[in-house]
Amino acid sequence: MDISKSLYRIIINVGLFITIAITGCIMTGCATKIDTTVVLLPEPDGSVGEITVSTQANKEILNKSYESARVEKAGKSVEKGGVLNLDEVQEKFGVALAAQPLPPVVFILYFQSGGTELTDESKALIPDIMESINNRQSTDISVVGHTDRVGTTEKNWQLSMERAGFVVEMLISRGVKESIIEQSSHGESNPIIETEDEVAEPRNRRVEVMVR
Amino acid sequence: MTKTTKILKLIFFTTAIFWTIAPWSYLMASDSIGGVATIKNVSGDVLIERGNELITAFQGFLIQEKDILITGKDSSTGLIFKDNSVLSMGPESRLEIQNFAFEPALEKLSFVANMMQGTLTYLSGLITKLKPESVEFRTPSATIGIRGTHIAIAVEGEYSQDQQMGYMEPCQECLKKDS
Numbered sequence: 001m002d003i004s005k006s007l008y009r010i011i012i013n014v015g016l017f018i019t020i021a022i023t024g025c026i027m028t029g030c031a032t033k034i035d036t037t038v039v040l041l042p043e044p045d046g047s048v049g050e051i052t053v054s055t056q057a058n059k060e061i062l063n064k065s066y067e068s069a070r071v072e073k074a075g076k077s078v079e080k081g082g083v084l085n086l087d088e089v090q091e092k093f094g095v096a097l098a099a100q101p102l103p104p105v106v107f108i109l110y111f112q113s114g115g116t117e118l119t120d121e122s123k124a125l126i127p128d129i130m131e132s133i134n135n136r137q138s139t140d141i142s143v144v145g146h147t148d149r150v151g152t153t154e155k156n157w158q159l160s161m162e163r164a165g166f167v168v169e170m171l172i173s174r175g176v177k178e179s180i181i182e183q184s185s186h187g188e189s190n191p192i193i194e195t196e197d198e199v200a201e202p203r204n205r206r207v208e209v210m211v212r
Numbered sequence: 213m214t215k216t217t218k219i220l221k222l223i224f225f226t227t228a229i230f231w232t233i234a235p236w237s238y239l240m241a242s243d244s245i246g247g248v249a250t251i252k253n254v255s256g257d258v259l260i261e262r263g264n265e266l267i268t269a270f271q272g273f274l275i276q277e278k279d280i281l282i283t284g285k286d287s288s289t290g291l292i293f294k295d296n297s298v299l300s301m302g303p304e305s306r307l308e309i310q311n312f313a314f315e316p317a318l319e320k321l322s323f324v325a326n327m328m329q330g331t332l333t334y335l336s337g338l339i340t341k342l343k344p345e346s347v348e349f350r351t352p353s354a355t356i357g358i359r360g361t362h363i364a365i366a367v368e369g370e371y372s373q374d375q376q377m378g379y380m381e382p383c384q385e386c387l388k389k390d391s
Binding site for chain 1: 366
């Protein structure tokens with residue numbers, strides 16, 4: 001009698017414990033397995049940045065090329081997964097990587113003093129601009145004109161507009177649709193190199209072309 | 213007479229209320245017209261969940277804050293954000309653009325996205341250059357902070373709508389209430 005009674009009690013207690021454990025598990029989210037894997041990739045120029053992966057339990061820093069970290073499920077701690085090889089990265093992320101658009105690129109075209117004549121180096125850049133527009137199938141190009149501080153603010157504003165207009169016309173003449181180009185001009189107000197008024201600065205006589 | 217006055221009063225008040233609210237709602241709407249990102253490519257089935265709407269994505273589509281991007285089986289998509297960062301999603305993925313601000317002049321710089329399911333890659337842009345650690349990806353089991361770089365994230369497992377994103381916020385809140 002006594003033995004069966006205590007056995008009965010044990011069974012009830014174990015049952016209760018399991019029920020509480022399962023309920024607790026469901027409530028804290030451990031019933032659904034959610035597995036996060038993070039991989040640090042080298043940037044297009046080869047440099048490697050840094051990321052932090054945090055959970056309730058801990059935090060890990062990744063700063064090596066193809067270094068990985070994994071969190072098995074919600075509430076678990078981050079485990080460093082070592083450096084992955086290219087095949088492993090391709091297997092998991094191949095489709096996503098293939099869908100990655102080329103990052104936007106900025107070209108700076110420099111001008112001779114006082115007008116809309118490009119420097120020879122900048123003329124040579126034009127085929128590169130066209131190539132990047134075609135490679136990206138770009139639908140979004142911005143052209144921004146600038147000047148140095150020689151001359152009045154008003155004249156320079158006018159000149160920066162003419163420079164931007166010159167570049168826009170050049171792109172259109174090479175087959176770029178006008179509707180995808182956004183043109184603006186900043187006059188002398190947005191220099192790369194800060195100077196006193198009336199100082200000639202070739203690096204500020206420019207048009208910036210951003211291809212996205 | 214009294215009836216017409218009543219009607220006139222009603223018209224007057226409705227007009228007054230309309231003109232108090234209209235300009236604001238217009239301003240708020242125009243703020244988001246430009247979008248925070250542009251879809252550059254779509255392969256297979258890609259949908260945008262915006263409020264109660266489901267919209268089929270296409271090249272040139274403008275993504276707004278709070279949009280949820282969903283890719284189907286064997287599908288993928290790539291997009292470029294206003295800060296020049298680049299993001300792509302693999303098949304059967306689900307990503308919510310929780311918050312995106314790129315207004316350098318006002319020092320409003322942040323990007324928080326919830327990766328609920330699937331795979332993504334992200335190449336950071338100007339936001340992380342100007343304000344490191346202001347880009348964050350949250351998954352149901354972890355939070356990933358980015359200090360300017362290129363990453364890949366995979367979230368595997370069952371997706372559930374009420375899944376908590378990120379790791380700490382709800383619990384930090386509980387702790388605050390307890391103490």
